[in-house]
Amino acid sequence: MREKIIEIIGLRTSFFTDEGEIPAVDNVDFHIHEGEILGVVGESGCGKSVTSLSIMGLVPKPPGKVVGGEILLNGQNLVKLPEKKMRQIRGNEVAMIFQEPMTSLNPLFTIGHQLIEGIKIHTKLDKKKSREKAIEIMKRVGLPRTEELLDEYPHQLSGGMRQRVMIAMAMACNPKVLIADEPTTALDVTIQSQILKLMKQLNEEMNTAIMLITHDLGVVAQICERVVVMYAGKIVEEGEVQAIFKNPKHPYTEGLIKSVPDIRTKTERLYSIPGNVPKPGSIKQGCRFAERCEYAFDRCFVENPELYPVDDNGHRVRCFLHTGEEETKHAGAFTTSQ
Amino acid sequence: GCKGSSETGTSKNENTSEEENNNEETPVEVQKELVYGRGGDSSSLDPITTTEGEAFKVTVNIYETLLKYSEGGTEVEAGLAKEWKVSDDALTYTFTLQEGVKFHDGTDFNAEAVVYNFNRWMNGDADKFPYYTMFGGYKGDEGHVIKEVKAVDELTVEFTLNRPQAPFLKNLAMSPFGIASPKAIEEFGDKLRENPVGTGPFKFVSWKPDDTITLEKNPDYWMEGYPKLDSIIFKVIPENSARLNALIAGEIDLMDGVNPSDKAQIESNQDLQIFTRPANNVAYLGFNVTKEPFDNKLVRQAIAHAIDKKSIVEAFYGGMAEPAKNPMPPAMEGYNDEIEDYEYDLDKAKELLKEAGFEDGFEMELWAPSIPRDYMPEGMKVAEVIQSSLAEIGITAEIKNDEWVPYLDKLAAGEPEVFMVGWIGDNGDPDNYLYTLLDKDAIGSNNYSYYSSDELHDILIEAQTNADQNARNELYKQAQEIIHEDIPWVPLAHTTPMIVGKKNITNFVPHPTGSDIFTKFEFK
Amino acid sequence: MPELVKNELPIKSNVQKDEVISPWKEAWRSFRKNKLALVGTTIVLFFVFLAVFAPVIAPAGIDDKALVNRLKPPSSENWLGTDDFGRDILSRIIYGARISLWVGLLSVLGSAVVGSFLGILAGYYGRWIDTLISRVFDIMLAFPSILLAIAVVAVLGPSLQNALIAIAIINVPNFGRLIRSRVLSVKEEEYITAAKAVGMKDSRILLHHILPNSMAPIIVQGSLAIATAIIEAAALGFLGMGAQPPNPEWGKMLADSKQYLIQAPWTMIFPGLAVMLTVLGFNLMGDGLRDALDPKMKQ
Amino acid sequence: MQEPLLQVSDLKKYFPIKGGVLGKQVGEVKAVDGLSFFVNKGETLGIVGESGCGKSTTGRLILRLLEPTEGKVLFNNQEVTTLSKSELRKLRREMQIIFQDPYASLNPRHTVEKILEEPLIVHGIGDKTERRRRVKEMLEVVGLSSYHAKRYPHQFSGGQRQRIGIAKALMTNPSLIIADEPVSALDVSIQSQVLNLMEDLQKEFGLTYIFIAHDLGVIRHISDRVGVMYLGRIIELADSEKLYTKPLHPYTNALLDAVPIPDPDYKKESTGISGEIPSPSNPPTGCAFHTRCGQCMDICKTTRPEFKEVEEGHYVACHLY
Amino acid sequence: MFAYTMRRLLMVIPVLIGMTLIVFSILRAIPGDPARQILGQRATKESIAELTTKLGLDQPWYTQYIEYMKGLLTGNLGESLRTKAPISEEIWPFLAATIELALVAMIIAILIGVNAGIISAWFQNSWFDYTAMVIALIGVSMPIFWLGLMEQWAFSIQLGWLPTTGRENIRNPVDAITNLYLLDTLINGRMDQFVEVLKHLILPSIALATIPMAIIARITRSSMLEVMRSDFVRTARAKGVKMFWVVYKHSLKNAVIPVLTVIGLQTGLLLGGAILTETIFGWPGIGRYIFDAIGFRDYPVVQSGILVVATFFVFINLIIDLLYAFIDPRIKYN
Numbered sequence A: 001m002r003e004k005i006i007e008i009i010g011l012r013t014s015f016f017t018d019e020g021e022i023p024a025v026d027n028v029d030f031h032i033h034e035g036e037i038l039g040v041v042g043e044s045g046c047g048k049s050v051t052s053l054s055i056m057g058l059v060p061k062p063p064g065k066v067v068g069g070e071i072l073l074n075g076q077n078l079v080k081l082p083e084k085k086m087r088q089i090r091g092n093e094v095a096m097i098f099q100e101p102m103t104s105l106n107p108l109f110t111i112g113h114q115l116i117e118g119i120k121i122h123t124k125l126d127k128k129k130s131r132e133k134a135i136e137i138m139k140r141v142g143l144p145r146t147e148e149l150l151d152e153y154p155h156q157l158s159g160g161m162r163q164r165v166m167i168a169m170a171m172a173c174n175p176k177v178l179i180a181d182e183p184t185t186a187l188d189v190t191i192q193s194q195i196l197k198l199m200k201q202l203n204e205e206m207n208t209a210i211m212l213i214t215h216d217l218g219v220v221a222q223i224c225e226r227v228v229v230m231y232a233g234k235i236v237e238e239g240e241v242q243a244i245f246k247n248p249k250h251p252y253t254e255g256l257i258k259s260v261p262d263i264r265t266k267t268e269r270l271y272s273i274p275g276n277v278p279k280p281g282s283i284k285q286g287c288r289f290a291e292r293c294e295y296a297f298d299r300c301f302v303e304n305p306e307l308y309p310v311d312d313n314g315h316r317v318r319c320f321l322h323t324g325e326e327e328t329k330h331a332g333a334f335t336t337s338q
Numbered sequence B: 001g002c003k004g005s006s007e008t009g010t011s012k013n014e015n016t017s018e019e020e021n022n023n024e025e026t027p028v029e030v031q032k033e034l035v036y037g038r039g040g041d042s043s044s045l046d047p048i049t050t051t052e053g054e055a056f057k058v059t060v061n062i063y064e065t066l067l068k069y070s071e072g073g074t075e076v077e078a079g080l081a082k083e084w085k086v087s088d089d090a091l092t093y094t095f096t097l098q099e100g101v102k103f104h105d106g107t108d109f110n111a112e113a114v115v116y117n118f119n120r121w122m123n124g125d126a127d128k129f130p131y132y133t134m135f136g137g138y139k140g141d142e143g144h145v146i147k148e149v150k151a152v153d154e155l156t157v158e159f160t161l162n163r164p165q166a167p168f169l170k171n172l173a174m175s176p177f178g179i180a181s182p183k184a185i186e187e188f189g190d191k192l193r194e195n196p197v198g199t200g201p202f203k204f205v206s207w208k209p210d211d212t213i214t215l216e217k218n219p220d221y222w223m224e225g226y227p228k229l230d231s232i233i234f235k236v237i238p239e240n241s242a243r244l245n246a247l248i249a250g251e252i253d254l255m256d257g258v259n260p261s262d263k264a265q266i267e268s269n270q271d272l273q274i275f276t277r278p279a280n281n282v283a284y285l286g287f288n289v290t291k292e293p294f295d296n297k298l299v300r301q302a303i304a305h306a307i308d309k310k311s312i313v314e315a316f317y318g319g320m321a322e323p324a325k326n327p328m329p330p331a332m333e334g335y336n337d338e339i340e341d342y343e344y345d346l347d348k349a350k351e352l353l354k355e356a357g358f359e360d361g362f363e364m365e366l367w368a369p370s371i372p373r374d375y376m377p378e379g380m381k382v383a384e385v386i387q388s389s390l391a392e393i394g395i396t397a398e399i400k401n402d403e404w405v406p407y408l409d410k411l412a413a414g415e416p417e418v419f420m421v422g423w424i425g426d427n428g429d430p431d432n433y434l435y436t437l438l439d440k441d442a443i444g445s446n447n448y449s450y451y452s453s454d455e456l457h458d459i460l461i462e463a464q465t466n467a468d469q470n471a472r473n474e475l476y477k478q479a480q481e482i483i484h485e486d487i488p489w490v491p492l493a494h495t496t497p498m499i500v501g502k503k504n505i506t507n508f509v510p511h512p513t514g515s516d517i518f519t520k521f522e523f524k
Numbered sequence C: 001m002p003e004l005v006k007n008e009l010p011i012k013s014n015v016q017k018d019e020v021i022s023p024w025k026e027a028w029r030s031f032r033k034n035k036l037a038l039v040g041t042t043i044v045l046f047f048v049f050l051a052v053f054a055p056v057i058a059p060a061g062i063d064d065k066a067l068v069n070r071l072k073p074p075s076s077e078n079w080l081g082t083d084d085f086g087r088d089i090l091s092r093i094i095y096g097a098r099i100s101l102w103v104g105l106l107s108v109l110g111s112a113v114v115g116s117f118l119g120i121l122a123g124y125y126g127r128w129i130d131t132l133i134s135r136v137f138d139i140m141l142a143f144p145s146i147l148l149a150i151a152v153v154a155v156l157g158p159s160l161q162n163a164l165i166a167i168a169i170i171n172v173p174n175f176g177r178l179i180r181s182r183v184l185s186v187k188e189e190e191y192i193t194a195a196k197a198v199g200m201k202d203s204r205i206l207l208h209h210i211l212p213n214s215m216a217p218i219i220v221q222g223s224l225a226i227a228t229a230i231i232e233a234a235a236l237g238f239l240g241m242g243a244q245p246p247n248p249e250w251g252k253m254l255a256d257s258k259q260y261l262i263q264a265p266w267t268m269i270f271p272g273l274a275v276m277l278t279v280l281g282f283n284l285m286g287d288g289l290r291d292a293l294d295p296k297m298k299q
Numbered sequence D: 001m002q003e004p005l006l007q008v009s010d011l012k013k014y015f016p017i018k019g020g021v022l023g024k025q026v027g028e029v030k031a032v033d034g035l036s037f038f039v040n041k042g043e044t045l046g047i048v049g050e051s052g053c054g055k056s057t058t059g060r061l062i063l064r065l066l067e068p069t070e071g072k073v074l075f076n077n078q079e080v081t082t083l084s085k086s087e088l089r090k091l092r093r094e095m096q097i098i099f100q101d102p103y104a105s106l107n108p109r110h111t112v113e114k115i116l117e118e119p120l121i122v123h124g125i126g127d128k129t130e131r132r133r134r135v136k137e138m139l140e141v142v143g144l145s146s147y148h149a150k151r152y153p154h155q156f157s158g159g160q161r162q163r164i165g166i167a168k169a170l171m172t173n174p175s176l177i178i179a180d181e182p183v184s185a186l187d188v189s190i191q192s193q194v195l196n197l198m199e200d201l202q203k204e205f206g207l208t209y210i211f212i213a214h215d216l217g218v219i220r221h222i223s224d225r226v227g228v229m230y231l232g233r234i235i236e237l238a239d240s241e242k243l244y245t246k247p248l249h250p251y252t253n254a255l256l257d258a259v260p261i262p263d264p265d266y267k268k269e270s271t272g273i274s275g276e277i278p279s280p281s282n283p284p285t286g287c288a289f290h291t292r293c294g295q296c297m298d299i300c301k302t303t304r305p306e307f308k309e310v311e312e313g314h315y316v317a318c319h320l321y
Numbered sequence E: 001m002f003a004y005t006m007r008r009l010l011m012v013i014p015v016l017i018g019m020t021l022i023v024f025s026i027l028r029a030i031p032g033d034p035a036r037q038i039l040g041q042r043a044t045k046e047s048i049a050e051l052t053t054k055l056g057l058d059q060p061w062y063t064q065y066i067e068y069m070k071g072l073l074t075g076n077l078g079e080s081l082r083t084k085a086p087i088s089e090e091i092w093p094f095l096a097a098t099i100e101l102a103l104v105a106m107i108i109a110i111l112i113g114v115n116a117g118i119i120s121a122w123f124q125n126s127w128f129d130y131t132a133m134v135i136a137l138i139g140v141s142m143p144i145f146w147l148g149l150m151e152q153w154a155f156s157i158q159l160g161w162l163p164t165t166g167r168e169n170i171r172n173p174v175d176a177i178t179n180l181y182l183l184d185t186l187i188n189g190r191m192d193q194f195v196e197v198l199k200h201l202i203l204p205s206i207a208l209a210t211i212p213m214a215i216i217a218r219i220t221r222s223s224m225l226e227v228m229r230s231d232f233v234r235t236a237r238a239k240g241v242k243m244f245w246v247v248y249k250h251s252l253k254n255a256v257i258p259v260l261t262v263i264g265l266q267t268g269l270l271l272g273g274a275i276l277t278e279t280i281f282g283w284p285g286i287g288r289y290i291f292d293a294i295g296f297r298d299y300p301v302v303q304s305g306i307l308v309v310a311t312f313f314v315f316i317n318l319i320i321d322l323l324y325a326f327i328d329p330r331i332k333y334n
């Protein structure tokens, strides 16, 4: 088995607002192996971005704060690291790209400036060398007219090109881990497939581990090896892509997969999960999905399930239906959530 | 005014001797530069072209007139002319000029120069040389007094008049009639207003508009040993209190325009001294006697009884004024001291009102100047006090004001029914008060009351043409009685304006005209 | 693994059944939580109270002159001392609150009404009306406001009423521009398109949709503009171009006593403080209103 | 064949581009550049395409929320583009629109009741009690409770708001509803709720939909027929089934190819397409797609292919056919 | 960029014309007779009428306006009725005095305001933030004429640290070259005078700077807060850029546009609003020049003075607009 490059143990990140503490990420643990692509899926507001920002040490503070847990990068706990050390890791060992290529680039600086800046910070190369390096990496991510592009501003580029620039920026220092927070959501399908291809290619060529956050299950199925499903600040299921898609254990995962219309066949009627995504922190007790869950029974409303292992390949699920003991006992004994 | 000046005069002599002693002991440390703080800038440095007092404060030190006023008074003395003769018919005046006087540009001062200046002025118009109207108009005008100005020889000038003018010599001494260098006039033309060249104790150096005017000593000045100062800087600081602050801080040495309210503070300051300028002004509450109900003498008298001049003077003149009972200041020849003022008596006022048929009072507008004047440093506030008093006898007064110039326009046009205003004398002659302000000829210009009395008119005209001073004085006393009885205005106060300077100032005698010549001024 | 069954139950809302939160209520809730805003409101209410009940509260009248009592320092009789007419400064400040609030409120009301009208006209109808109105605003804004106010007062003559008019005039373009840009952006909102799609008339769209949605910035700007208007009125009063005696306008009080700065500093300090406090109150309140009402801050 | 409910022919919309020193028009955006299609009563016509290809503009043109530059829109045999303002207003009872952004399309200052009631007021339908009753009814129809009526939009979640938007569109009993990306902003689990609702409503009220979306899966699910747009034109239009199983146009092909399939076993071997959509202000000559087309021929660069019916009910604009 | 600049320049023209119209009509409406003013208290009716004709004041207003515009286009601002000097020559020292004062005030306001705003945003909710913002709030609520008087009272009168009035030590006057005294003293190599001039500048410029400083601090803070929440700032941090540079480079440049707008607006207000400060501190500036002229009904001076200030203001805003385009490459395209 490959080494775990990042291991997250019991991470808790909260926002302290007027309404009190909002636990956006609540006791999350998972890991990323060297060179793998890990998918993180979940509906909006479930804490995907906050998890990734926690890894980068970029949770907006105030009001946010990592209140517990460890984030180990090669065994080094990033949570405890002083800002100065953290800076040396950001963009160097762990890089990140964001959802909106339009707003993620500074509109007032040229592409070249923004690319070279990162290179200079971490490599101590001089201006000319940095520029060469920038051009090299731009070519690698498939950007045309590299020389001219360096002097252009973000608004002169199309969305796809901007996202390539973002990737170039992230890959400039050969990071071990790339965190991509919904890198293709804002793009058209044709462009999305180009970008995904590029990421896959970089992953293979440079052996960069990628943590790919998305809410599109298609994307996960297409390029990820393992996947983590989040719901309301918690991981509800984790496992290899095959396992999750073929044999989803958590009612939420299953519902999610079933809700997506498929282009290959015409579905008569879509499955839909009732109710709304809860705000983090709004459910104080029991399983957070219980309210929308068709299988929920009494225990679900009072007790918080843990991540129970399903098999030996790391497939885990947070559901009382799969505790082993309870599974047989309660099979078929459904209580509606109302 | 005379009393004050003579006092300063005596102390001056003592100071001089003291100062000479001081000079011997510490010859180096004496200040030779005077910074004079004032409220506004000069509009011109060619004095004939302006009527603004601020201009003359500077020009009297650059230019000299044929005759000048006595120190601290308005008697006529020798100036550029060392002596003069008047013909018996009072139509020919012959002046003998000082010898060896030079203009600042090095040219000689002589009879030709005098003729040149007068010809320049009399050929102008009211727009160019407004002050020349003192001589009844311009060349060719019907009332023009001067027929001819002639250079008899190098140092003798002869004036021939069309008709006698009693205050002729006093007029000649007025600051606007400073003699300028003919060469400079030719050279600068209208720009003389920025490039003054005279014969005075100080030469012009520079002018930063609305800020400073700098003069320096005229080393060739004809009065031996004078001036004492090396330079004078006239500095504009518009706010009275700011100016005083600057004085306290030592940024300036001398200032005029002192808030009466600051008097106590100044007196308690060890480093400052107060000079007083002899009163040559009057502040008054005027009625437009053509308007109802002020056409009724009883109403006017009632209001006169309702004004507490004493308190007003106390509170808003800082005591630096005396309540007025006549239209002209007491120090002036011909002042009628026998007149008894309308005393402050509200009951009497009410009675008079009742008699006039205004038992229940009435409503009126009370106009007051919004900017401080020498004779009325806090016009608005005085108006407020009068307003309150009037309220007590049942008259509701609404205070109105306007910018200074339109204010005067309104007064001249006879719009306001009751108004507060005043007058600063130009030349120390009663004519300059009584005729200028109250004669029927002056309606539309300075007779804001539109008061018209034929009796008074006859008296004033006679006084104008009679050359005998005693006879004139009697005539003026008579005139004051008429005015007191008819009461077209309530005289309020004669101010003795304060001038504050540093303690080490000596030989300084403020002049009643408001323009001080600093020839003898010096620091201890 | 159990079968999933179809679930089409009505959606449960996460809001309590009887809880209706209007946007105003919501704004009020967040306003209430803003401490500074509450301080500001308290200050404003305090001065409003003074203004309304001046005759009851004030120990003396507006214009009770007593020259014997001139320039007395603060004492138990005259808490804030007396001025040069011997009038009680506290009483005059209390009555002065009437003037300042009145000028602030009325001038801002005037400029808000006129400005909003022009702004809506320009923003909604566009084309040449917009060009014309916007140009006029540009031109008016090209003058520094105090200068323009002074010029207006110079034309109309110095009086409180004219100062009020001058202040209203100089504030018109501020409101006009604000409303215009607000209308322009609201006009592009999807719910306006939706309203058009329903077949709504322009007038109804304007009155029911655009106007209510432009209110918030008007209120915020209004509150802040009252603050400025009070300062401007005081400045005009200070220059002698505003209220006339014996009106106890604060700026005029300052101007009348500046000569006593050294001799009787209380004549200067208290009216100045009154201006500052009132303005501060309105500024704090305006800030709070902005935070509460500005939709950008919400969500 | 039945009479179509809506017939669009050669519809165009050019937006001017202003520029230069004097702000003169220096060009135009050909947002919609010659559209022709029809919609039958009771069916759902899906329109897909990448962003900026003119989908929303098309929707707005049909409703005449935008004035078309050229072309005809025949609705119920009535020419829409020449109607007077008041006639148009009447027509709007029959045609409604649902928007993409559930947050922006409801007036934040009105209660749900007011929002829903307004179309009735505008068209003078019913009195107050009737209107109120209908509001309650409609709320239940879209799966909300009648006690929601007094609330304000910000008190609802995105999915609920979209339901309100749908209810609003249905208030006047329209026959045609144009849905402009009604589910793009919603989470997957909510999206399926709304899609189901729309389908139910269609059945219940016999509605006709023009359903605009960029998600090919959603379009396939909901549409009877599908039109694919590229740079202001429909390049292929066919039965949903046909289009997805046997696409003709290379662009449709590429588009379908690019969609990630939520099935880890599904492997495609396509290469995808390169490049991005050209700017509509400066579209390529000839076939607008030729710059990205793998099967580009010389004729594609010069001549704009005709939009023709190659099989029954299957239209395509491509020189290959 | 050229087209943008040209377009902005063209847009200025109607504004300038509108300004001349307003200035012109405002002053024609003022009651009071200038002829009477020049001739003074003793003038006769005839001489007033004569002068009125000579000045063209009896002409219809449009004739006067056309004449006025003709003059303006040839750089002739008219002649002061009071001093008879051409205004174009006379006005510069006043304008320079105000410019110097406003400039120093603005530099103080910008340096302190911008930095206070940045630091407040950077350390949001810290004690610095709270203190700075409370001070700023008091600052914007400050009647500056009152502040000026209080300053004078404290620092000049009570403590005697700084001079009360004027621009220079009267006894050690500056040789004016440009009339910007700081510059002039440097040109003349007179450090002693430079220090004097600086001392005179301190109190009035602080009084004048207070409001803009407070406003700038507030707007900088809110603008920075907004920018610092944006994605590209997160990107910069994710690259490992030092916080200092994230704040002072990436964020500031993006946050600066609203700040610039305010700076432009406030500079204009300073030029006009200096009247109050100039009165209190005896500063011979343009505000007082105009204010005095109003009292004297010196039409041409009031007209030209206001026009010059407003024109200045318009051009400052023009420069600011051009700066926008310089800072933000997106602007010139739309």
Ligand SMILES: Nc1ncnc2c1ncn2[C@@H]1O[C@H](COP(=O)(O)OP(=O)(O)OP(=O)(O)O)[C@@H](O)[C@H]1O
Residues within 6 Å of the ligand: A015, A017, A022, A024, A042, A043, A044, A045, A046, A047, A048, A049, A050, A051, A060, A063, A064, A215, A279, A280
């Ligand atoms: N700055 C913030 N202040 C307060 N709460 C926040 C803040 N940022 C995030 N949260 C809370 O954290 C929760 C998780 O947010 P996060 O951005 O991680 O969601 P996400 O899974 O990335 O959603 P999306 O798919 O919409 O990007 C949100 O529900 C939100 O309530």
Ligand SMILES: Nc1ncnc2c1ncn2[C@@H]1O[C@H](COP(=O)(O)OP(=O)(O)OP(=O)(O)O)[C@@H](O)[C@H]1O
Residues within 6 Å of the ligand: D015, D016, D029, D030, D031, D032, D049, D050, D051, D052, D053, D054, D055, D056, D057, D058, D214, D280
């Ligand atoms: N009001 C307008 N003025 C100028 N151009 C416009 C306007 N509205 C739309 N456009 C342009 O027309 C083109 C088509 O826009 P439209 O909104 O119809 O696209 P769309 O297919 O709906 O895209 P999306 O999927 O992003 O919603 C775009 O290039 C757009 O920039």
Ligand SMILES: [Mg+2]
Residues within 6 Å of the ligand: A048, A049, A050, A181
């Ligand atoms: Mg996210």
Ligand SMILES: [Mg+2]
Residues within 6 Å of the ligand: D055, D056, D057, D180, D181
């Ligand atoms: Mg669209």
